[in-house]
Amino acid sequence: MTLTDRQRPGEVAAAPRRRPRRIGSIEVLAVLLILAVVARTWLPRAVRSPRLLEWMTVFVSIVVQAMPFVVLGTVLSATITAFVPPSFFARALPRRPVLAVPVAGVAGVVLPGCECGSVPIAGALVRRGVTPAAALAFLLSAPAINPVVLASTAVAFPGEPGMVVGRLVASLATAVAMGWLWLRWGRDEWLRPPARPDLEGLSRWGAFLTACRHDATQAGGFLVVGAATAAILNVLVPPRWLDTVAGHPVGSVLALAVLAVVLTLCSEADAFVAASLTQFSLTARLAFLVVGPMVDLKLFAMQAGAFGRRFAVRFAPATVAVGVAMSVAVGALLW
Amino acid sequence: VRREAQSLVLLLVGGTLIKIAMAGTYARYVKVGLRPYLLAAGAVLALVAVASLAQALRAHLRPAAAGNAGDDRGAGQGHEAHHDHDHDDGHGHGQRGLDVAWLLLVPVLALLLVAPPPLGPSAAARSGTALTAPASSDFTPLPDGDPVRVSLVDYATRAVYDKGRSLADRRVAVSGFVLAGEGGQWYLARMVVACCAADARPVKVALAGDLPADLQPGGWFEVTGRYLGRTAKDEVNAEAVPCLRVEAVRPIATPAQPYES
Numbered sequence: 001m002t003l004t005d006r007q008r009p010g011e012v013a014a015a016p017r018r019r020p021r022r023i024g025s026i027e028v029l030a031v032l033l034i035l036a037v038v039a040r041t042w043l044p045r046a047v048r049s050p051r052l053l054e055w056m057t058v059f060v061s062i063v064v065q066a067m068p069f070v071v072l073g074t075v076l077s078a079t080i081t082a083f084v085p086p087s088f089f090a091r092a093l094p095r096r097p098v099l100a101v102p103v104a105g106v107a108g109v110v111l112p113g114c115e116c117g118s119v120p121i122a123g124a125l126v127r128r129g130v131t132p133a134a135a136l137a138f139l140l141s142a143p144a145i146n147p148v149v150l151a152s153t154a155v156a157f158p159g160e161p162g163m164v165v166g167r168l169v170a171s172l173a174t175a176v177a178m179g180w181l182w183l184r185w186g187r188d189e190w191l192r193p194p195a196r197p198d199l200e201g202l203s204r205w206g207a208f209l210t211a212c213r214h215d216a217t218q219a220g221g222f223l224v225v226g227a228a229t230a231a232i233l234n235v236l237v238p239p240r241w242l243d244t245v246a247g248h249p250v251g252s253v254l255a256l257a258v259l260a261v262v263l264t265l266c267s268e269a270d271a272f273v274a275a276s277l278t279q280f281s282l283t284a285r286l287a288f289l290v291v292g293p294m295v296d297l298k299l300f301a302m303q304a305g306a307f308g309r310r311f312a313v314r315f316a317p318a319t320v321a322v323g324v325a326m327s328v329a330v331g332a333l334l335w
Numbered sequence: 336v337r338r339e340a341q342s343l344v345l346l347l348v349g350g351t352l353i354k355i356a357m358a359g360t361y362a363r364y365v366k367v368g369l370r371p372y373l374l375a376a377g378a379v380l381a382l383v384a385v386a387s388l389a390q391a392l393r394a395h396l397r398p399a400a401a402g403n404a405g406d407d408r409g410a411g412q413g414h415e416a417h418h419d420h421d422h423d424d425g426h427g428h429g430q431r432g433l434d435v436a437w438l439l440l441v442p443v444l445a446l447l448l449v450a451p452p453p454l455g456p457s458a459a460a461r462s463g464t465a466l467t468a469p470a471s472s473d474f475t476p477l478p479d480g481d482p483v484r485v486s487l488v489d490y491a492t493r494a495v496y497d498k499g500r501s502l503a504d505r506r507v508a509v510s511g512f513v514l515a516g517e518g519g520q521w522y523l524a525r526m527v528v529a530c531c532a533a534d535a536r537p538v539k540v541a542l543a544g545d546l547p548a549d550l551q552p553g554g555w556f557e558v559t560g561r562y563l564g565r566t567a568k569d570e571v572n573a574e575a576v577p578c579l580r581v582e583a584v585r586p587i588a589t590p591a592q593p594y595e596s
Contacts, residue, residue, distance in 0.1 A: 036444050039444075047449055047451075053451050058454070061532035064365055276465035
């Protein structure tokens with residue numbers, strides 16, 4: 001919150017820090033909270049519009065729903081940062097990146113929950129020396145192929161076991177393909193994770209706490225940006241708009257891929273929404289289930305926060321394209 | 336200073352999660368089963384925040400100690416590096432140096448000051464009924480009671496997918512909010528949530544028979560009636576909407592758990 005001289009990461013602060021006599025974050029926070037107490041009396045009466053309240057309900061719902069997963073992801077990523085030595089990953093993953101990508105993709109099975117937790121974990125993996133391609137494969141596959149999500153898909157599509165298989169295969173294929181694409185065409189300079197507090201010289205617990213605090217506020221802050229945007233579209237997209245494209249074989253697949261990005265549903269819940277989109281083909285709904293956990297507005301904001309915007313603007317569209325292609329291919333084989 | 340502020344923001348977020356989970360308002364936003372996870376997440380955030388504050392306080396009280404000096408410098412360095420990056424990359428939504436951690440205060444204040452209401456009539460009227468086929472076609476017999484209280488989803492599922500066989504001629508009581516449809520048709524509806532309110536979809540039941548003349552759209556009612564072997568068509572997505580022959584209508588308060596699953 002304070003404006004200090006710009007410095008390169010790694011440079012030791014040479015200039016004396018202007019500690020005294022400036023408006024710091026604590027003061028800003030105190031003023032904000034005092035304003036909030038004042039607003040308490042008139043704000044509830046001022047917010048009357050049903051659409052605005054609906055937006056607010058959806059917005060806080062996405063945030064509240066995601067927080068347990070953000071906290072889980074943060075604690076895991078801080079644990080990786082503070083307690084797991086880089087040599088562990090060097091031994092656990094195949095040395096050749098081409099092989100490390102599918103192994104990391106399959107490892108996504110072990111992270112139960114939805115996508116918000118996997119972003120900080122993938123960030124921690126990159127910082128721990130895991131090849132970015134493998135960390136990205138993990139980032140994409142973890143929310144889509146874990147047991148909780150597959151079970152909820154099975155419940156949502158009781159008469160269609162192919163949907164669970166299709167989701168597993170198409171999601172894993174997309175994650176691994178994106179990892180390999182990154183190996184071939186990705187450039188490390190696109191990845192610009194924001195510098196974090198230097199953990200050198202801290203005790204392990206000190207490093208754990210610092211990493212937790214940093215990851216939770218960063219992931220949480222970008223989650224708020226994504227949730228606010230998604231809630232606007234969630235409240236404004238008219239359902240009738242969908243009916244006009246449902247019959248078109250290509251249009252329906254693209255429409256549901258876009259809808260998955262826009263609606264920003266939790267990967268544990270999206271199968272239930274897909275099941276209710278009965279006017280669409282199974283392939284189109286598979287694309288919805290494959291794209292949603294990998295790219296949505298909330299994830300885009302969080303990925304931009306964790307890896308830099310230059311990364312996110314290239315990675316997200318490519319993932320949508322590969323996800324749609326894989327869904328169409330798997331759908332053609334299944335149905 | 337930045338890390339103390341971050342810690343306080345986290346403390347607020349954690350405290351808010353615990354508060355809505357304890358007070359029950361969380362049920363307006365997420366499925367009921369998420370409560371223990373909200374409590375756990377809130378507790379972890381609060382603990383991290385308090386431990387972080389204690390660490391900072393210790394460093395403040397003993398500024399000369401070598402280990403803490405390193406700690407302090409480390410935090411400051413990361414701080415400046417972060418600003419630099421924000422500026423170059425422009426991904427920091429706003430002015431240079433704005434820490435996204437502050438954005439976490441927006442949902443916190445929305446929850447504490449406004450506590451937005453559960454999704455209801457206006458959301459339900461825009462979407463088609465979203466009844467899903469049950470996993471098995473074997474329907475368990477209705478529990479005892481006259482009238483027997485069932486969820487709106489249970490009634491609708493039995494009516495549509497069991498053709499009302501397991502409902503027979505039993506008197507059922509269902510609760511939900513009322514919606515006015517085309518041609519004076521009234522519906523009783525309930526939002527169904529799989530995870531959070533972002534995926535909420537309505538399930539509707541068409542009401543047949545005598546209704547109070549002063550019915551207001553959006554009001555919550557408990558409706559007692561019997562299965563009527565007839566289905567209506569949803570006005571939005573043309574899916575089948577079951578009917579209920581109304582015998583009695585009683586206004587109720589908005590339930591603490593407004594969604595069904």
